[in-house]
Amino acid sequence: MNGRDDDPLLEKLRGLPAPKLAPARRAKTLDAAESALGGKRRAGFRWPELALASVLALAGALYTVESFARIGHIYGHTAVASADGTQ
């Protein structure tokens, strides 16, 4: 049983002619739908960006290590020297 429930007015609406799409447009729409089937394509892995990010991360890490090492040279030795009383 459908929503019309044998209503004559709604039955009359059922008799309205169905508008048709032009065949070319119909085919074009189907092509577009078929191309879109399968969901969104997963993006390919971005190797160049990954390489650049790795290089920058490594450079940053080395710079940090080197900075701590310099700080160690400047303050660490002086402090040790004065404690020993050798200088």
Add this chain to the structure above:
Amino acid sequence: MDRAEEAELVARLRKGDKAALRVVYASFSDRLFGFLLRLARRRDVAEDLHQETWVSVARHAERLADGTDLAAWLFTIARNKFRSWRRWAALDFTRLAFDAEGPEPEGPSLRPDAGDELVALEKALEALPMAHREVLLLVGVEGLESKQAAEVLGIQPEAFRQRLSRARAALSEKLEGSARKDAAVVG
């Protein structure tokens, strides 16, 4: 299309089966186009919305749940596409500046091969407010079941019954008004 066939199509669509998409397209393409044309009353808009609807159908097919009612799902997508377009058109101020008259409606009432009674019915339908028109299109023209139509409109069955009743009364009134006008012209 029975329930078992529909369930099989849903499963195949979910897997991205093009043949299943073609079967669904053959069954529903004209119905969705007619629905959109009678809502938009412009052929160019209806054609674009129809294409957008099917592209959305294809894109979201992999997320279809078991037991999905295909007709309700398809008409819901088509209706949402139309509503988005309508919101956009309402905000399109350039249309007001360059085309103050607006385009002439190109609904199905302009078909030269339609009989007088059908033309009167199409015109009465076109003159109805959107909420009434869409409920009559879904139930009367497309023959959806009450449950399916309520799902498409996103309302409860009781609210749907009331809306259908009001829409039916409004259509009846429009048709009677049009018949009285014709009788006055003849007389």
